Amino acid sequence: MSDTTSADDGAEIPVVLITGGAGGMGVAAARRFVAGGWRVVVADHDQIRAEALADELGEVALAVHCDVTRPESCHAAVRATLAWAGRLDHTIAAAGLWTEGPIDDVDEFEFDRVMAVNVKGVFFTSKAAVPALRVTRGSLTLIASDAGLQANKGASVYCASKGAVVLLAKTLALDLAPDGVRVNAVCPGDVMTPMLRYQAEAYGGTDQDGYLAELLSKYPQGTNARFIEPAEVAELMWFLAQPTSAPITGAAMSIDFGLSSGIQ
Ligand SMILES: NC(=O)c1ccc[n+]([C@@H]2O[C@H](COP(=O)([O-])OP(=O)(O)OC[C@H]3O[C@@H](n4cnc5c(N)ncnc54)[C@H](O)[C@@H]3O)[C@@H](O)[C@H]2O)c1
Secondary structure: OOOOOOHHHOOOOOEEEEEOOOOHHHHHHHHHHHHOOOEEEEEEOOHHHHHHHHHHHHHHEEEEEOOOOOHHHHHHHHHHHHHHHOOOOEEEEOOOOOOOOOHHHOOHHHHHHHHHHHHHHHHHHHHHHHHHHHHHOOEEEEEOOHHHOOOOOOOHHHHHHHHHHHHHHHHHHHHHHHHOOEEEEEEEOOEOOHHHHHHHHHHHOOOHHHHHHHHHOOOOOHHHOOOEOHHHHHHHHHHHHOHHHOOOOOOEEEEOOOOOOOOO
16 A cells, blocks of 8 residues: 555545535635535535535535534534545635624624624634645635725624734735745625625615615616626635635735725
8 A cells, every 4th residue: 555645536636615615605616616626615504505515516525514603613624624635725714794783783792793703703714724724835715805995884893804804814824924825815895695685684674675776886887887796706716726826815805896996
C-alpha cells in the first residue's frame, strides 16, 4: 500500500464547506462548486433542506447539521468534513439573518439573535476552518452585504453585523497571509433568495410588492433595475476560491449593480 493517496479515491478533489448551505446563496454556491468538479459540505441548521440538497447533488456532497451560533457545532462541521473528505480547501460563511426596525424597537433578544448568527457564527466558522485551510493553503469567503459598506436606513443591527464581517475578513486576511490562506468578504446587494422573500413578508406588511419596489428604486439602473440572482453571487464565490485569485485577499467585493458606489 502506498503512503500517498491516489486521485482515484477522490482525495485530490478540492472540498468546500458552506454554512447556510441550504439557503438561497448556499444552494447556488453548492451547485456552482459541484459543477466545477469540487466536493461540497452543506452545513446548515435546517438539516432537512441540507440533506435534500446533498441527496440531489449525489456522492460529491455531504449534509452536516451545524448551528453556527455554537462554536462547538462549527468545529464539528469541520471535523465531519475532514472525516468525509480528508481535506478542506475553501469555506464560505453564508449563514445569516436579516432584521430591520428603528433602534427604539430593537430589544436585546433581537440584537443577540442576529449578532449570534451574523457575527459570532462567521467568526467561529472561520476559527474552526482555519487549521484545515492552513494545510491546503486554502481560502475563506465571508458573506457580508452592501449593508456592511454603507448604511441601510432602518437596519442598524443588520448593518452593524455586516460591517463587522467586512473588517473581520480584512483582519483575518492580514493575520493569515503568512500561512497562504486568503480571506475575502463578498458584499451582495438584494439577491432573490428566501431571505429577501422573508424581508418582504416580515417588513413589507400588506404591501410586499411595494417593499420590493422600494428596494429596486434605489438602484442606479432606474427602470432596468432587477434583483441579483443567487447564481450570479455564486459565480463570484467560485472565482474567489480559484488559485488564479491568489492576489485577492482582504477584499470586500461588491456585487450590487453599483448600489453601494455612492450617493446618486
Ligand atoms: N438575500 C439578500 O438579498 C442578501 C443580500 C446581502 C447579503 N446577504 C447575506 O447572504 C447570506 C446568505 O443569505 P441568503 O439570502 O442565502 O439567505 P437564506 O435565508 O436563503 O439562507 C440563510 C441560510 O442560513 C441558515 N442559517 C440561519 N441560521 C443558522 C445557524 N444558526 N446555523 C446554521 N445555519 C443557519 C438558514 O437555515 C438558511 O439556510 C447571509 O449572510 C445574508 O445576510 C443576503
